Amino acid sequence: MPTSKRNGLASSTAVSAVGLRKxxxxxTVLDxxxxxxxxxxxxxxxxPNGAGKTTAVKILSTLVTADAGxxxxxxxxxxxxxxxxxAAIGVTGQFSAVDGLITGEENMLLMADLHHLSRREGRRVAAELLERFDLAEAAKKPAATYSGGMKRRLDIAMTLVGGPRIIFLDEPTTGLDPRSRHNMWGVIRGLVSTGVTVFLTTQYLEEADQLADRIAVLNGGRIAAEGTADQLKRLVPGGYVRLRFSDPVRYQSAAAVLREANRDDAALALRVPSxxxxxxxxxxxxxxxxxGIEADELTVHTPDLDDVFFALTGPSADSAAGSTARPTANPATVPHQRKENDR
Structure with missing residues (x-):
């Protein structure tokens, strides 16, 4: 089987799909x-919403049957x-499976019963996971009293009761505040450090940039591009070096010789494509x-995943990038789309 490396260890393929259709x-949701x-x-x-991300998760986690693949x-x-x-997977959906009327510990023990663990083993696993996810102190409290971040951690802890090797996380941080979101990133990194595979869907592009070894962009039922975050960023043109000057004379001299640069006369700054x-x-x-030109300040700006997302899923993406774009494609085929009106 194909292998890859993370932390120096060879790994086999955890999930594979060829010609998945639904x-x-x-x-047509998945083409x-x-x-x-x-x-x-x-x-x-x-x-984007409706692209088929959740459908893909449901199919791969056996909740929905594929038409082909x-x-x-x-x-x-x-x-x-x-x-x-x-038996090999765990699934945490967009909406919490936590029962707010019972305690965190009782939620865990209920999952242990569903996995047919003995009473003793169930209590051991529940206690270990509650400690691991920093929920031990709140274990005896009703889950309804938990914060959003605590509920999400409990949700994932419940998913781990059966010891899955592969976890599907469908938008796990939606609705969380920035601190809780960062805490959840730590949880996900911790899972992967133990050898667990994480299949993540998210609306937060920074989240994918921070966590993912590989990213695929789904649009119109097809994979528009796939690769590492850095590979995807290189698909989109628009990078530049910004040179700022404090002396107007030096600024004008630089502008005269850097004719391809975009001028910002108010800021005494030049943007050189790079x-x-x-x-x-x-x-x-x-x-x-x-x-003999010396700038007072130099900064490098490169496209981010927002640029990639808007370029690959925007109105002109299908005609410009096509459905077969890959990180090896000519970056000029993927248009840069401004983000001012997309926030």
């Missing part, structure tokens, strides 16, 4: 997508051995030295 009536996710990594699936999860064929797949690479930055600095 339609509801005459609406032949391919995925391959190495074990012990975080994979993030991005896309060769699908394997945890080494098991989804079509012929769904029970083995269910891919942000070390080689190109060194070239710009060497050239400035050769003509």
């Amino acid at each position: 339609s509801y009536g005459d609406k 032949g997508i391919d995925l391959r996710i190495p074990a012990g990594t975080v994979f993030a699936l991005l896309g 060769e699908l394997r999860v945890g080494g098991y064929d989804l079509a012929t051995d769904p029970q083995a797949v269910r 891919d942000g690479s070390q080689r190109e930055l060194r070239s710009i600095l060497d050239w400035l030295d050769s003509v």
Whole structure:
């Protein structure tokens, strides 16, 4: 099987899909997508609302049947051995499965019963997970009294009761405040450090950038692009080096020789198109030295995942990037779309 490396360890493929298709009536939700996710990594699936992210999760977690495709999860064929797949996975959906009328500990013990653990084993596992997720002090309190972040941590702790090797997290931080979101990132990193594979869907592009080993952008039922965060960012043009001057005379001299730069006369700043690479930055600095120009401030700006997302899922994405765009594609084929009206 294909392998990848994380923390120096070889890993096998945890989830694979070839030609995954799903339609509801005459609406095609997933139009032949391919995925391959190495074990012990975080994979993030991005896309606008209605792109099919949750449908993909439901299919791969055996909750919905695919119309077509060769699908394997945890080494098991989804079509012929769904029970083995269910035993290997855990699922945390968009909406919490926590019962607010009972305590956190009781929620955990209920999950232990559903996994047919003995009473003694169930209490041991529940106690370990409550401690691990910093919920031990609140274990005897009704879950309804928990904050949003605590409920989400309890939700994931409940998912881990059965010891899954693969976890599907469908928008796990939606509705959380920034501090709780960052705490959840720590939880996810901790899971992966133990060898768990995380399949993540999220609306927060920074979240994917921070957590994911690989990212796929789903649009119109197809994978518009897939790669590491850095690979995807290189798909989108628009990077530049900003040179700011405090002396108007030096600014005018620089503008006269850097004719390809965009001028900001009010700020005494020039924007020189650049891919942000070390080689190109060194070239710009060497050239400035050769003509005797010294800027007071130099900053490098590169496209972020917001730029990638808007370029690949915007109105002109289908005609410009097509449904087969990959990190090896010519960046000029993916238009840069401004974000002012998309917030």
